[in-house]
Amino acid sequence: MENSWDKMEKLPEYDMLVFCHLRWDFVYQRPQHLITRLSKKYNILVVEEPIGRIENSENKPELFEITNSLHVLRPRINQLHELGSYLNEHIKQRTFQISWFYSAAFISVLESTEFETVVYDCMDELxxxxxxxxxxxxxxxxxxxxxxVVFTGGKSLFESKNKKHNNVHCFPSSVDINHFSGSQLNKVTKPKDLENITKKIVGYFGVIDERIDLDLIKETAQKMPNHDFVMIGPICKIEEEDLPRVENIHYLGMKSYEELPQYLHFFDFAMMPFALNDSTKFISPTKTLEYMSAMKPIISTKIKDVLRDYSDCVNLINGSEDFCNVIENPIETYKNQYKTILENTSWDKTAKSMINLIEKVTA
Known part of the structure; x- marks a missing residue:
């Protein structure tokens, strides 16, 4: 993304400030899907976590123009508690219609900036x-x-936050079905970094971090030498040396949102090999529906929200033996269930419902 700060004569009036712990140009997920759609109604500034000052530099703000109504600000400050004064320095506007939080770490901004409505979209138990x-x-x-108003990214999160607030609404992560179904692909050519991967592919895309059961992947790959295990995504909060190195495990790095359907097309199985630990206790994986849109058989560990919503069409496993068994004998009748599930969800519907709820509390 190119810094547009100097190119813009002045910043527009914003209706909504979004405070997000994730980088806009990182993995394309819930914030990007929702905020892009909300920007059709509101002028939005997304404020990311600070990147720190540089010594002997002007430390100009980094501002990225995604569309005319959606901008992303990357603050040049050292601590989040400086954010309120930083915004007051660089944005003349003092009152905004809506503040939208993805992380409570930004809450100090409420001390110096006025918002008519405060929204908390809790996508993870951070x-x-x-x-x-x-x-x-x-x-x-x-x-x-x-x-x-509080939104949650899954049922487990809803059950947790509903005990602490009287206006909580569950909006599990949704999907752009056309994007992942392959219907938008001009041609289906195998990506170059898959060309030498010739066995059946058990694939994953997403962040590779402490939520992934690396031992499970290693053990399964060792037991299934006739399959290739492909991991697509950035490595975060773990070290390269933590990754299992087995001949049939391949790490392809991060791919853009636009590229993912091309890779997904060549998966024989789509996996969600999550560890069952504190960091996965409340997750509702976005990739479940993305995999479904491509009509791929899914293999997943027993994440609570996956277990209770998709147990009739997702191959659920306890360990490497189960993993091997379902690769050999997957659920065969999953496509009809997928279609029924997908008919009832879309990011457009989710965004519209959220706007309706916001308008209720502002009425």
Whole structure:
């Protein structure tokens, strides 16, 4: 993304400020899907986590123009508690219609910036993630005390947050069906980094971090030498040396959202090899529906939200023996169930429902 700060004569009036712990140009997921759609109604500034000041530099703000109504700001400050004064310095506007939080770590901004409506879209239980700040629990409690409406990214999160707020709504991650079904592909050519992978592919795309059961992948790959295990995505919060190195495990790095359908087309199985630990206790994986859109048989560990919603069409496993067994004998009748599930979901519907709820609390 190219810095547009100097090119813009002045910043527009924003209706909504979104505070997000994820980089806009990182893995394309819930924030990008929803905020892009919301920007058709609101002028939005997405504020990312600070990247720190550079010594002996002007430290100009990094501002990226995604569309006319959607901009991304990457603040040049060292600490989040400086964000409020930083925004006041660089944005003349003092009052905004909506603040939208993806992380409670940004809550100090409410001390110096006025918002008519506070929205908390809780997509993950960040307090349980590796490296989470010990202050995050208190910050989230404070955010919940001032939020007008709370959205959650799955049923388990809803059950947790519903105990702490009186206006919580469950919006599991959705999907752009046409994007992943392959209907938008001009031609189906095998990506170059798959050309030498000739066995049946058991594939994954997404962040590779502490949520992935690396031992499970290693053990299964060793037991299934006639299959290739392909891992697509960035490596975060773990080290390269933590990755299992087996001849039939391939790490292809991060791919763009536009590229993913091309890779998914060549998966024989799509996997969600999540570890069952604190960081996965509340997850509702976006990739479940993305895999379904491509009509791929899915193999998953027993994540709570996957187990209770998709047990009739997803191959659920306990360990490497189960993993091997379902590769050999997968559920055969999954496509009809997929179609029924997909008929009832879309990011467009989710965004529209969220807007309706926001308008209710602002009425």
């Amino acid at each position: 307090t349980l993630f590796k490296g989470a700040s010990p202050e995050l629990i208190e910050q989230e409690n404070n955010l919940l005390s001032v939020a007008d």
